[in-house]
Amino acid sequence: MIEAVGLTKRFGAKTAVDGLSFQVKPGHVTGFLGPNGSGKSTTMRMILGLDRPTAGQVTINGLPFRELPNAQRHVGALLDAKAVHGGRRARAHLLSIAQLSGIPEKRVDEVLGVVGLQDAARQRTKGFSLGMGQRLGIATALLGDPQVLLFDEPVNGLDPEGILWVRNLMRQLAAEGRTVFVSSHLMSEMALTADHLIVIGRGRLLSDMSTQDFITHNSAGFARVRVAGNGPDGRVILGTALTKAGGRVLQEPDGALRVTGLELPRISDLAHETGVRLWELSPHRASLEEAYMRMTQSSVEYTSTDDPRAELWEPEPLTVPDWEEEVQAPVVPAETAASFFAPPPPGSAARPFLMPGSPADLAPAAQNSPEEPR
Numbered sequence: 566m567i568e569a570v571g572l573t574k575r576f577g578a579k580t581a582v583d584g585l586s587f588q589v590k591p592g593h594v595t596g597f598l599g600p601n602g603s604g605k606s607t608t609m610r611m612i613l614g615l616d617r618p619t620a621g622q623v624t625i626n627g628l629p630f631r632e633l634p635n636a637q638r639h640v641g642a643l644l645d646a647k648a649v650h651g652g653r654r655a656r657a658h659l660l661s662i663a664q665l666s667g668i669p670e671k672r673v674d675e676v677l678g679v680v681g682l683q684d685a686a687r688q689r690t691k692g693f694s695l696g697m698g699q700r701l702g703i704a705t706a707l708l709g710d711p712q713v714l715l716f717d718e719p720v721n722g723l724d725p726e727g728i729l730w731v732r733n734l735m736r737q738l739a740a741e742g743r744t745v746f747v748s749s750h751l752m753s754e755m756a757l758t759a760d761h762l763i764v765i766g767r768g769r770l771l772s773d774m775s776t777q778d779f780i781t782h783n784s785a786g787f788a789r790v791r792v793a794g795n796g797p798d799g800r801v802i803l804g805t806a807l808t809k810a811g812g813r814v815l816q817e818p819d820g821a822l823r824v825t826g827l828e829l830p831r832i833s834d835l836a837h838e839t840g841v842r843l844w845e846l847s848p849h850r851a852s853l854e855e856a857y858m859r860m861t862q863s864s865v866e867y868t869s870t871d872d873p874r875a876e877l878w879e880p881e882p883l884t885v886p887d888w889e890e891e892v893q894a895p896v897v898p899a900e901t902a903a904s905f906f907a908p909p910p911p912g913s914a915a916r917p918f919l920m921p922g923s924p925a926d927l928a929p930a931a932q933n934s935p936e937e938p939r
């Protein structure tokens with residue numbers, strides 16, 4: 566297990582890591598996420614004794630890295646795959662590390678096989694592709710058959726087959742009861758690989774929970790509703806009914822309705838009651854990427870300035886349908902139910918989805934709205 570308590574690192578006036586406390590438990594793949602410059606590498610370097618904390622501490626199985634007897638046997642890490650002497654052959658590189666740590670030579674050939682570099686064992690590493698370098702870095706981490714493994718961006722430069730291989734390897738290592746801590750910017754990959762996520766922003770802990778909980782807590786679920794036919798009539802009738810029932814309705818570029826604040830069965834009932842036929846009624850959960858962007862948007866240190874050409878490739882925004890002007894905007898009560906709140910999707914110029922906690926709160930607004938849509 567890795568345990569950080571109040572872990573802090575300052576470089577002059579810059580606080581790279583700010584009072585981080587977390588545990589990375591065995592038997593799981595724990596993803597370590599954060600925007601560029603949020604302190605992931607610095608945290609990993611402190612775990613591995615390469616940087617000394619300014620305050621707080623981090624231990625591996627109860628001891629700081631520097632106090633672990635024969636650390637290579639306890640902890641394996643891939644921090645920088647390029648940190649290899651280019652003139653050395655892959656096998657010689659691994660052998661030198663094995664000899665320093667009292668690891669038998671046959672283990673070198675084992676790990677070369679595990680990472681699929683048997684045929685490149687006698688090649689000099691300066692001729693290695695990015696992906697081969699990553700594989701060699703992973704082989705180095707596995708050399709001591711350690712219980713704790715740290716990987717900083719392990720799939721960087723790997724092709725799809727390589728990415729799948731890394732995913733399976735991480736999961737297998739965790740299934741063997743090892744502690745696997747892996748940083749990545751590839752959200753879709755983390756969603757498939759990690760059971761647990763630690764998310765940081767500007768050196769501080771933003772979230773420490775299971776991947777599933779993270780998505781659920783930070784996602785804005787909505788229903789996509791497509792009314793039969795191309796005409797606006799069904800859309801307007803149903804949209805008005807949904808709004809009166811407490812739903813928040815936005816229109817997608819293809820004419821489908823995006824509904825928040827109402828459960829799917831309720832939407833289906835309202836469609837039935839208003840005699841509107843549906844071609845689609847589907848639930849949507851945010852992806853890990855959306856959930857992550859939502860959580861870290863205020864912690865991003867490096868953002869680009871507006872590019873005047875951006876509108877050329879911006880997706881068409883969601884729009885507020887016409888009938889929304891008629892059915893008055895919902896009154897927001899002081900306390901809203903958490904599941905009814907969802908910020909607008911990134912890039913949307915539309916008003917936020919902000920629903921009352923109970924459809925009953927909508928009654929005064931609904932009474933003022935016309936019965937028939939325009």
Ligand SMILES: Nc1ncnc2c1ncn2[C@@H]1O[C@H](COP(=O)(O)OP(=O)(O)OP(=O)(O)O)[C@@H](O)[C@H]1O
Pocket residue numbers: 576579580581599600601602603604605606607608
């Ligand atoms: N040796 C150093 N001296 C001064 N500042 C540093 C040093 N190392 C890191 N920093 C700063 O600390 C902050 C955190 O850097 P770090 O590399 O840990 O972030 P990161 O989350 O790994 O970023 P990325 O995702 O881009 O790799 C950054 O602002 C960085 O500039």
